[in-house]
Amino acid sequence: MPDSPFYATVESRRTVRDFLPDPVPQEVLDRCLDAARLAPSSSNLQPWEFVVIRNTDARQKANAACLNQIPAKTAPVLMALVTHRDTWRRNRDEIIRVFETRGPLRKSHESYYRKIIPMVYMTGPFGLLGPLKQLFSRIASMFKPTPNLMARSDIRVMAHKSTALAAATFMLAMRAEGYDTCPMEGFDPWRAKALLGLPRGAEVNMFLAVGKRSDKGVWWDRVLMPRAWTVREL
Ligand SMILES: Cc1cc2nc3c(=O)[nH]c(=O)nc-3n(C[C@H](O)[C@H](O)[C@H](O)COP(=O)(O)O)c2cc1C
Missing domain, CATH: 3.40.109.10 (NADH Oxidase)
Incomplete structure (x- = not known):
């Protein structure tokens, strides 16, 4: 080395x-x-x-x-x-808060932290939305590169x-x-x-x-x- x-x-x-x-x-x-x-x-x-x-x-x-x-x-x-x-919600809000102290929130940050992050991390009551999100990602991935919309696991x-x-x-x-x-x-x-x-x-x-x-x-x-x-x- x-x-x-x-x-x-x-x-x-x-x-x-x-x-x-x-x-x-x-x-x-x-x-x-x-x-x-x-x-x-x-x-x-x-x-x-x-x-x-x-x-x-x-x-x-x-x-x-x-x-x-x-x-x-x-x-x-x-x-x-x-x-x-x-x-993740608390920390997402903190990221946005800090960004906002530095000036107007960029469109890309706004959309990433306000839309994409909740879509990826929200799993609904008792995590029931998770398996549906996974199935949706799996099927969509057959047609185009798709992020894993996460389940609790x-x-x-x-x-x-x-x-x-x-x-x-x-x-x-x-x-x-x-x-x-x-x-x-x-x-x-x-x-x-x-x-x-x-x-x-x-x-x-x-x-x-x-x-x-x-x-x-x-x-x-x-x-x-x-x-x-x-x-x-x-
Ligand atoms: C996630 C993780 C868990 C580990 N758990 C233990 C443990 O419970 N007890 C222990 O003595 N060593 C534990 N180790 C140490 C590993 O045995 C050690 O990293 C490995 O043998 C390589 O040796 P080195 O770290 O000296 O290079 C753990 C290491 C990692 C990364």
Whole structure:
């Protein structure tokens, strides 16, 4: 890889499963959270929420929800990364509000955020409109390229995709600051949701253990799939 700070960060990021007790300075955490907020997201809807678990009792419960995995137990900071499929309207309105503070709303933005976004994201009462929208998109696609007018399950995928990009950005930012992370999807989703008091349209995307690696922090040497399995040209 080229000799640059970016590639050095990418290469030295590893999943760390055993942490030193050293605290993570608040300003480092804040910088990395602000870097994560710059991650790309579907229609810029930023469907994520980082929850830093500070309360001792909540931390005990979060460790247990993470199945008492060693990274959760040893990390000085544990965070839950929440994905929201219930915030698209609020966030769409915020995008329009910010655009409007910058001048008259462009026709293309107006039509995208006021017409196309609701058409794609609205699934009607109990999500009943979703399967009809999917069927309509599938049939229309036989005649011309058509976007997927989403059902609830598609919106869930959309929200998780974007949230995972925020997670990746956060993990790389942490590494650039000399800290380490462990992403965890080995957790009890029901307990995690109850602990964080999440509404129906939100769920935990992953937990992130954060801190400085101990000398037994990295458990295995890297194993990469053959390049030909993971990269191809058409
Ligand atoms: C979405 C996701 C979930 C993961 N969940 C866990 C987990 O619950 N526990 C764990 O120890 N590692 C977990 N990992 C870490 C992976 O095992 C790790 O990324 C992989 O083995 C590659 O190692 P590296 O990150 O050091 O390159 C997870 C990684 C990702 C991306």
